[in-house]
Amino acid sequence: MKTTIIDLSKPIQYNAGDPWFMRVKIKHKAHQKSHWLIRLALNLPFRLFPKNWTGWADDSIKNMGLHATTHIDAPWHYGPVVEGKPAKTIDQIPLEWCYGDGIVIDCTHKEDFVAITIDDLKKDLNKNGITIQEGNIVLIRTDRDKMMGTSDFVEKGTGMSKEATEWLIDQGVKVMGIDQWGWDLPLKFMAKKAKELNDPEYFWEGHRVGIEKEYLHIEQLTNLAALPPSGFKISVFPLKIVGGSAAPARVVAIINP
Secondary structure, three states: OOOEEEEOOOOOOOOOOOOHHHOOEEEEEOHHHHHHHHHHHOOOOHHHOOOOOOOOOEEEEEEOOOOOOOEEEOHHHHOOEEOOEEOOOHHHOOHHHHEEEEEEEEOOOOOOOOOEOHHHHHHHHHHOOOOOOOOOEEEEEOOHHHHOOOOHHHHOOOOEOHHHHHHHHHOOOOEEEEOOOOOOOOHHHHHHHHHHHOOOOOOOHHHHHHHHOOOEEEEOOOOHHHOOOOOEEEEOOEOOOOOOOEEEEOOEEEEOO
């Protein structure tokens, strides 16, 4: 049997359902377009071009928010100070955190706009006989990745409660992730609910745990349904963007025979 690698990353492309300020725009430059650069900038005459070669292809990203794809949020995203110290930007996080034994916790039963609780986590872990170990990377499966590319992806979903996030950190988890647009309940819902409750501590409560307890989370994962509850490695290395509040990551699960 061969090692199986399962891609858990969202394709980087224009997605109609993304908010207008996060829509990715990629410009693809055809092979023939490089002729002028090679001939003028490098002063190579056309007669010296290799035979049967039209030039190189190139691409540029015209617009891509760092939080628009499958990405890892750095502590800096939550606030400038974490645990009383300057918060780490994405290029400063220890790479040792980004590879380890993976666990999937099934929370697909949670309804939209209802937060995931500690009890939800414990029930699924107990059902599968899993005990979280320090350094595990825990993935929360909601199956909301099925809505990617639609407006519902941003507008709907469950989300991690403050208490559930804290509980995972207290088990020794530094990196966790979810297969929906954000870690918390949907932003518009939280804003509306905070006003209804007149509660200044309600909005973005899952993220803000990271101000008191240092941790990272991955948002917009996909394909978690293809994974077993445990027994696999996961790699979540982000791009090394200096000073970044987040970075896109090619997140993959590795299942050895």
